[in-house]
Amino acid sequence: MRCPKCGCEESKVIDSRPSENHEAIRRRRECVRCSTRFTTYERREETPLIVVKKDGTKETFDRQKVMNGLLRATVKRNIPVRTLDLLLDSIESELRDNGINEVPSREIGNMVLKRLNAIDGVAYVRFASVYHDFKDVREFSEELRRLAQ
């Protein structure tokens, strides 16, 4: 990590924390020669998260795809995108923390639902109707009734 001011290659780390989206480590550094402070981002080397679909095919976890589903489910619900972003963060963290790198799509759906339920009931039902394959209409209306209580 070269100092941007004097080009010195030695610096000390004065602060280290995950970046906002957890995809990189943000480090504040200070040049040992001229004391200039600068920030570096170091990306984590990670194996991709693999989602196993219902038909058995695998694909890499597409955060944007889940986000699109969440945006559709939260139309006119006045839920900040930041909240949805954090929801996705917590799902990814939970999987990573448990050392899971291959997960059934249904399980991702359940993880979303568990969190969405705590945020907004309407969004939960909308998301559930798309991602949680209810066996029949009756099962779905029972879920709705349970939520209304």
Ligand SMILES: [Zn+2]
């Ligand atoms: Zn320097």
